[in-house]
Amino acid sequence: MEKKRGSFSSKMGFVLAAAGSAVGLGNIWRFPYLAAKYGGGIFLLIYLILTVTFGFTLMITEIAIGRKTGLSAVGAFKVLDKRFNFVGFFACLVPFIITPYYCVIGGWVIKYFVTFVTGHVADSASDTYFTTFTSQTVSPLVWFCIYVLLTAVIVILGVERGIETASRVIMPVLLVLIVGVTIYCITRPGAGEGVKYYLLPDFSKFSATTVLAAMGQLFYSLSLAMGIMITYGSYMKKDNNLEKSVRQIEIFDTCVAFLAGMMIVPSVFVFSGGNEEALSKGPSLMFITLPKVFDNMTFGGVIGAVFFLLVLFAALTSSISLMETTVSIVRDKFGWDRKKSTIVITIYVLILGAIVSLGFGPLSFIKIIGFGLLDFFDFISNSVLMPIVAILTCVCIGFFVGPKVIEDEVEINGEFKIKKFYRLMVKWVAPIFLIMVLIFAVSEAMGWISV
Numbered sequence: 001m002e003k004k005r006g007s008f009s010s011k012m013g014f015v016l017a018a019a020g021s022a023v024g025l026g027n028i029w030r031f032p033y034l035a036a037k038y039g040g041g042i043f044l045l046i047y048l049i050l051t052v053t054f055g056f057t058l059m060i061t062e063i064a065i066g067r068k069t070g071l072s073a074v075g076a077f078k079v080l081d082k083r084f085n086f087v088g089f090f091a092c093l094v095p096f097i098i099t100p101y102y103c104v105i106g107g108w109v110i111k112y113f114v115t116f117v118t119g120h121v122a123d124s125a126s127d128t129y130f131t132t133f134t135s136q137t138v139s140p141l142v143w144f145c146i147y148v149l150l151t152a153v154i155v156i157l158g159v160e161r162g163i164e165t166a167s168r169v170i171m172p173v174l175l176v177l178i179v180g181v182t183i184y185c186i187t188r189p190g191a192g193e194g195v196k197y198y199l200l201p202d203f204s205k206f207s208a209t210t211v212l213a214a215m216g217q218l219f220y221s222l223s224l225a226m227g228i229m230i231t232y233g234s235y236m237k238k239d240n241n242l243e244k245s246v247r248q249i250e251i252f253d254t255c256v257a258f259l260a261g262m263m264i265v266p267s268v269f270v271f272s273g274g275n276e277e278a279l280s281k282g283p284s285l286m287f288i289t290l291p292k293v294f295d296n297m298t299f300g301g302v303i304g305a306v307f308f309l310l311v312l313f314a315a316l317t318s319s320i321s322l323m324e325t326t327v328s329i330v331r332d333k334f335g336w337d338r339k340k341s342t343i344v345i346t347i348y349v350l351i352l353g354a355i356v357s358l359g360f361g362p363l364s365f366i367k368i369i370g371f372g373l374l375d376f377f378d379f380i381s382n383s384v385l386m387p388i389v390a391i392l393t394c395v396c397i398g399f400f401v402g403p404k405v406i407e408d409e410v411e412i413n414g415e416f417k418i419k420k421f422y423r424l425m426v427k428w429v430a431p432i433f434l435i436m437v438l439i440f441a442v443s444e445a446m447g448w449i450s451v
């Protein structure tokens with residue numbers, strides 16, 4: 001390789017950056033409504049089990065691939081087995097698809113943060129605020145550009161000075177803020193019922209779909225199957241203990257998701273008088289329902305501002321990892337330096353993201369297989385490409401390269417305690433289960449099944 005790759009300076013730096021990637025919009029707006037929709041405690045329990053089994057298997061595989069090869073996904077698969085070169089290509093496609101639209105949503109988050117800071121809480125609580133805003137032409141584009149530039153500045157600073165430093169500051173602050181807001185929310189009058197609703201298992205809502213939905217969420221939430229963990233792994237020093245680091249990242253990600261649910265579910269529950277529909281509506285929860293909740297809450301303006309700030313932090317560290325992955329791919333492929341690569345990627349993100357943003361306004365007539373632009377990109381990347389990449393990664397490691405390669409990388413420092421279990425997972429359990437996830441996700445999105 002011509003250009004020197006950066007590396008994280010410390011173990012904690014690596015863990016915080018990877019956790020920063022994992023903790024994102026998915027934890028804060030998606031996890032809580034899935035938990036509410038799929039039976040509270042039972043969903044939590046299943047999610048937890050899947051995290052320590054499937055999540056662990058895939059994450060340790062990806063990080064080990066990155067660290068072993070010292071390359072981002074495209075190069076890494078080629079080195080492992082030439083025949084799997086195309087998997088690297090698919091994996092890389094995912095961050096190229098996600099980054100632009102993730103930044104569009106990031107722009108909305110900044111807009112809401114500013115709305116709350118400037119005291120326009122009541123406005124944001126109106127039914128039409130969100131759609132009026134997103135359907136404009138210029139305003140969402142401006143916030144989107146600000147968000148992209150914020151991300152790009154950190155990426156251009158590099159692995160250690162940019163990403164690691166940002167993660168070291170942002171992640172602890174994020175944790176403190178989320179704990180603070182959660183405590184405030186669950187001590188509001190009447191919140192107890194909502195906490196029960198969130199924590200107690202409702203077995204009547206449990207079915208196979210609960211498990212598949214939890215699995216889908218898990219992949220997205222841990223930033224798996226899109227080359228991110230491979231890239232971050234390539235910046236990891238050989239003296240870090242892989243198994244331990246993966247555990248720490250998982251704990252961080254799961255705690256934030258759990259707390260986000262604690263913060264959101266009881267508050268919405270109280271506000272809506274126990275109406276479950278408000279909770280399971282999905283994406284509109286964060287931008288439409290929550291502002292109403294804050295508008296009704298004592299000190300809601302402040303809490304709302306802090307809430308959107310923490311969402312912004314969570315989103316930023318994720319989009320940094322997304323952009324960094326695309327940048328590292330371009331660097332590996334063309335041999336450009338970081339600055340040039342970041343500028344080119346930023347221009348790409350600005351163009352594609354602008355189209356996605358306009359997809360809510362002037363371009364809203366564009367529909368692809370029934371989806372608006374953002375939903376279409378989300379569908380292709382999360383429901384189609386990610387499971388495929390994950391399946392192929394397992395097959396590549398399990399049957400062609402051999403799990404031993406990963407195990408040896410893990411054992412560079414310390415014993416791999418659950419080696420046998422890992423083998424079973426990566427060869428059989430994970431791929432079979434993932435095929436089911438893929439079928440489920442596509443069927444659901446195409447309306448072949450309804451859940």
Ligand code: PHE
Pocket residue numbers: 021022023024025026027098220221222223226228318319321322
């Ligand atoms: N893991 C992030 C989240 O939970 C989402 C993400 C997806 C981040 C893809 C990076 C890449 O929101």
